[in-house]
Amino acid sequence: MIVYFEFMTGAYRCNRIYYGAILKSSSKMIPLTIEIAAEIEAKLMKDACPLGPRGILIAATAIVEKRPLWTRNVRYFKRLKNYSLKLVGRLTIQEPE
Numbered sequence: 001m002i003v004y005f006e007f008m009t010g011a012y013r014c015n016r017i018y019y020g021a022i023l024k025s026s027s028k029m030i031p032l033t034i035e036i037a038a039e040i041e042a043k044l045m046k047d048a049c050p051l052g053p054r055g056i057l058i059a060a061t062a063i064v065e066k067r068p069l070w071t072r073n074v075r076y077f078k079r080l081k082n083y084s085l086k087l088v089g090r091l092t093i094q095e096p097e
Helices: 004-013 019-025 034-046 053-064 074-083
Strands: none
Touching: 004 019, 034 053, 034 074, 053 074
């Protein structure tokens, strides 16, 4: 699972906006999973290690959809492995010729 918002933020930062069209044409958009995110975040807060609003929404959606999460920040999401979050490292996109 790749988060379109975060992906496009990176695309805008490096002036590669066309990446969005590549991603949209080859991907299915999935809505965020708010209820599960709130439940997981409450448990993390109890353990004094909350994730933050964007991170928890991203992770909860990947967990509910049973999809691996592509991220450059594996260390940030590692604490959610107990919730069956599958992490995949860096995604690379081949530049068009």
